Amino acid sequence: MSAIKTHPDANSLAHAAATHIMALAEAAIAAHDHFSIALSGGSTPRATYERLALYTRLGAQGEVPLTLDWGRVHVFWGDERCVPPDDAASNYRLAHDAWLEHTPIPPGNVHRIRGELDPERAADEYEAELRAFFGPTPRFDLILLGLGEDGHTASLFPGTAALHETARWVVAHCVAGVPQPWRVTLTPPALNAAANVIFLVAGAGKAARLKQVLQGTLQPDVLPAQIVQPGVGRLLWLVDVAAASLL
Ligand code: 6PG
Numbered sequence: 001m002s003a004i005k006t007h008p009d010a011n012s013l014a015h016a017a018a019t020h021i022m023a024l025a026e027a028a029i030a031a032h033d034h035f036s037i038a039l040s041g042g043s044t045p046r047a048t049y050e051r052l053a054l055y056t057r058l059g060a061q062g063e064v065p066l067t068l069d070w071g072r073v074h075v076f077w078g079d080e081r082c083v084p085p086d087d088a089a090s091n092y093r094l095a096h097d098a099w100l101e102h103t104p105i106p107p108g109n110v111h112r113i114r115g116e117l118d119p120e121r122a123a124d125e126y127e128a129e130l131r132a133f134f135g136p137t138p139r140f141d142l143i144l145l146g147l148g149e150d151g152h153t154a155s156l157f158p159g160t161a162a163l164h165e166t167a168r169w170v171v172a173h174c175v176a177g178v179p180q181p182w183r184v185t186l187t188p189p190a191l192n193a194a195a196n197v198i199f200l201v202a203g204a205g206k207a208a209r210l211k212q213v214l215q216g217t218l219q220p221d222v223l224p225a226q227i228v229q230p231g232v233g234r235l236l237w238l239v240d241v242a243a244a245s246l247l
Pocket of ligand 1: 041043080145
């Protein structure tokens with residue numbers, strides 16, 4: 001099942017994403033006592049993380065009816081650049097600075113990919129952590145994704161072998177021509193086992209690629225974002241009008 005929701009601008013997109021995430025979290029906690037979310041890097045998610053930080057604060061002050069039992073929220077990442085956690089390019093650092101340090105999520109619930117390690121080891125350790133948490137199926141309550149201008153998502157880039165991975169949930173690879181070329185990423189089987197996947201896409205620079213991904217020929221080797229088709233989960237594209245202008 002998939003849907004596209006268009007918002008007037010990047011700010012209202014961030015607001016919609018943050019409130020939707022909190023609603024999914026509330027429902028997951030009511031249903032099975034915890035909420036597992038995998039975060040993305042990128043500038044579009046950053047705006048959403050900042051909203052989540054704002055709504056956490058306003059909720060705690062009783063100024064908006066948005067409160068969550070943060071102790072039941074578990075945070076993961078969909079991908080990471082192989083850099084230390086305090087590096088400006090770290091996806092962990094992005095989420096930490098924009099959101100996590102402003103919430104009472106217990107440190108033990110923050111399951112980061114250890115980008116400072118040897119990449120293969122970081123991938124193996126992260127997969128072991130996911131298997132310990134999820135058991136046989138990595139059913140994240142929510143995975144947040146961005147869309148790169150080249151059609152990549154998470155750190156699944158065009159033409160990479162990772163797109164054909166069927167067994168491992170996490171792989172490390174070196175991708176020529178991208179910043180911080182060593183990456184650790186969830187694989188298609190892990191992405192597609194999620195209960196919910198939300199793509200956040202904003203800006204005119206994404207318009208042509210978004211049209212190709214959503215309305216063009218299915219060719220995930222060229223357009224990796226097309227590989228995301230959660231079997232029993234829901235796929236939602238939250239986009240702004242600029243990104244949606246060619247649809
Ligand atoms: C990464 C991200 C990546 C990102 C897209 C979109 O680590 O590079 O996870 O997949 O989400 O490149 O990024 P923007 O929102 O900045 O365009």
